[in-house]
Amino acid sequence: MIEVTQEDYKTFVGERSSVVIDGLEIKLGRSWTIKSYGPQNGYALERTTVWNFPDVGRWATHRGNYRGSWSPYIPRNLILKYTEKGEWILDQMMGSGTTLVEAKLLERNAIGLDINQNAVMVARDRLNFYYSPLFPDYVEPTIRTFCGDARNLDKITDESIDLIATHPPYAKLISYTRSGNVEDDISQLPFEQFITAMYEVAQESFRVLKPGKVCAILVSDARKHKHYVPVSTRVLQVFLDVGFILKEDIVKIQRNLKWTSEKWRGEGYDFYVIGHEHIFIFEKPKDKNEAKKYKFSAKWW
Template sequence: MEEKFELETNTVWSFPNRGKWATHDAKYRGNFSPYVAKNIILRYSKSNDIVLDQFIGGGTTLIECKLNNRNAIGIDINPSAVEITKSKLDFNCEFNNDIKVELGNACDLKNIQNESVDLICTHPPYADIIKYSEDIDEDLSHLKYKDFLVAIEKVASECYRVLKKDKFCAIVMGDTRKNGMV
């Protein structure tokens, strides 16, 4: 059962808890609250729009797309994240949208056409703060900060290429902390 939800109306979002409706949970380390994804999706897209998340992780964005009548493309470089997301999407709901989950690299969205996406809602790793894989060289969570900035610029370029004109891109990132420094 879904928790009580109200669309945020200001720029500071605060939620009483993490959110545990549908198949959401906090098991995938570093995933973000479904309240954040839901607010972004409802505010910046419409029913049947195409939403892209190229760092699917635990599937938060795609679950919210399924629940809120959005089509979605979910990509991750980690096969484990792809499988976790596929399993979390295995539930019934009132909508029957097209939700695609693929193994791929956010720096090269070769399977997505130019200007074909209505909203990007994604939550990339924060450089090498949390490692999401053991042996995937292209995984951004393995990159030191300066190399991460180069890679995230490629991600931004791909976002610009696939996003339709006058549409929205929401990249959720927090501060990076290492050795007590922000």
């Protein structure tokens, strides 16, 4: 883990005005015009295990122009349900920094990590806005960003994190690194190697999370040769294997499917378009007795 500070970001944008990630050019260093710092009035936090958000979420610096489907509604719901102000949040595959922006807005400290330096700079760019609500007890949170591998959180001490909220890259379906040439990018691994890598991610997640706290992972399934590939089930198994227990399995409805911009005619194919993802919420048991109590939500094999 190599820390990337605000000064590092300023130096970077002084030399480059944009980065390219997955073929998409993202501008950096511009002043943000922020119209709101939260969802539209009337939005209530989710209460069921099916999440279907009203829009992509464009408050603060969220723009929705980054590949993947980590809507800001997801970390907002998780942060408000599972943490208190001043606690520490980790997103070890942070992409454009959505989780960190929400942590900043909601007065939580946060650590963000990504294997791609360009992504880290995008995250720092999204965090580069002034926010000082008129609350007498407001305390500006600490937000730290790193370039590094989610399988090796060497700068994070044991049992120091209150919430993990992250979105792993899809197994060789979407790469979040430029031209697929970033060393240790697990999104470029063949499927079985991807699952092995996710086992290591799960181990590190278990190590840094405090007992009794939760780790939330958004995972999408895939299709190969017109048949379903249960990526989420395999990821579920590796997290249970390292000692987590399953607290919730939330189905997230995908709103902006890739195929909606194409001439898609479902009746011409002998399979269904995958329209959902899973948000697994894993809990780290406080002790062996608690783990035994929840044995039906734990590793069964």
